[in-house]
Amino acid sequence: MSIEAINEQLLRAIGVGVALVDLSEMSVGFRNDTFAEWFGERGTATRLAELFPALDLDALQTNLGSDNKHTTEASFKVRRRTMTVAMEFNRAKDSGDQIAVLVCQNITRIKELESMIDSYSVMVERNTRDIKREKEQVEKLLLDMMPRAAYEEYKSFGIVAPRIFEPVSVLALDFAGFDLLLGQHDPAVIVSDLNDIYSALDRIGEQFGCQRIRTHGDSYVSVSGVPDPETDHALAVSNAAVRFLRYLAQRNASHPIQWQPRIGLATGSVIGSVVGVQRYIYDVFGPAVTRAVMLRRASHPMSILADNGMVEDLDETFATETQDPVDSSGAVRLSEACATTATAG
Template sequence: MSIEAINEQLLRAIGVGVALLDMGDLRIRFFNDTFKEWFAEIELGQPLSELFPAIDMQVVKQALADTGRYNSEASFRLRRRTMTIALAVNRALDGAEPVAVVVCQNISRIKELESMIDSYSMMVERNTREIKREKEQVEKLLLNLMPRSVYEEYKTFGVVMPRIYDPVAVLCLDFSGFAQTVSEQDAGVIVSELNDIYTSFDRIGDQFGCERIKTVGDLYITVAGVPDPSEKPMQAVADAAVRFVRYLEQRNRSHPVDWKCRIGLASGSVIGSVVGVQKYIYDVFGPAVMDAMRLLQFAGPMEIVVADAFADKVGHEHLFELAGDASLASGEAVQLMRLVPDADATAQ
């Protein structure tokens, strides 16, 4: 077997198509069996442009003249499938006569794999974006259920350890005549109104370092000193309460539904933790919460009621007036004090 025959078999075995071209007109003067398999109608003397009509032969000639080589990719129909090849044309000499050697490597499988990889990468990227978006939505939801520091603890350890917080100030608020308002208004109006009011309460509370714990119907509870310590928790909830009343007074002037809040303020210790297994909620409970709920019952429309000890600790930042006697949830007898919002000097 001649060297030429051996080379021919090697070229055929590795699926490489080889052809020789005349330099002048790029017509085929030799091709191997692989070329014959790809192009069944191929003939000697046939222009290369007929095999690869998408390739500009003037560009090929110019590249051969300038650098002696031309590289490209080309696709064509092979029976019922599309075949892609890497095409390399190099200038050479056949004795003293210049020729061009065409070497074609079947890269169809590589292209298919590249396409699969691109599709997979796009799918992974899309799924990553969706997972990130879902994660952000879950995080946003959990941050609506618990303070950020509590959420970070839950995310890191999977549990939230119950903690006693002291001193803490609690603000409990509800609305006078809420049952009647609900019966007189459309359900969508009530939900929209409460959403607007509670959102404003949250923003006001943030300004004074208060953390909204929960809302249950018309009950709104916010605290100062949980989970992050507060230097003046009682001052913070008092300032927030005054701003809540002022906000509602201003809002009632331009809205058809008239909202009259009642507020109770108390201080003491509370326990804070995540409650529930399937439905998580961060809650606080303890003497301060029960006292604030108790004092709330003695408040009239647009009134803020505290115990005398609370008023004494707030100091001269707010003006208080006597509002009678009562007993706290523990049974302790206290003197009720009514905070006078119009006399406040801290939140003009």
């Protein structure tokens, strides 16, 4: 077998088409078997413009005239399948004829792989965005369920170690006649109102450094001093409680359902931790919480009942008076006033 035949077989094996181009007529003369298989035998379509309609002939002439070389790509149909080749024109040197050697490398598979990689990259980018969005949603959900410090501990270690916080102040709120309201109004209306109210209470509490711990039906519990210590924890929950009453009074003036809050305030110690395994939630419990809930039950509608330990930490911004009937625990009713604070009788 001759060297020329061996070279031809090698070129055919690696999918390379070779042809000679007459630059004076922009036509294809000699072509190897691979080139002929793609574009037909001599005489079928010899002009470059016919074989490669998208080929920029002006750019070809310019590059061959200056660099003796021109590279480009072209796609065409071969037996109902799109094929892409990398084309390289090299002008023949030391030749009086205007001849260029055209080498066409089949890069269809490479282009398919590039397309697959691009599609995969888009898919990975989309999945990354989805994962990031889901992660942010999970983080937001967990931050709604627990303080940030507890969340960071849970994210780092998978648990939140129980801690005793002391002293702190607890605010417990519910609504007088809640069961009666449930029987008088559509459940969807009640839930919508509670969502609006609790969202407003959260915003008010945050202004004074209070962290809402939990809601359950008409029960709302907030605390100051957990998990970060707060020197003015009593003042924080007292200010929040007064603003709660003011907000609900204004809301009642323009809404059909009259929400009558009862609020209990207490100072003391609590234990904070994540409770539960599958449906976990950050919760606080202990003497201060128990005391605040008890005072909430004893409080009159649209009023605040606070224990004496809290009153001792407050300034003259608040006035106190004994609730009628007198609370046996010694708690006092708290209100915002300019008058000097009075102790319980």
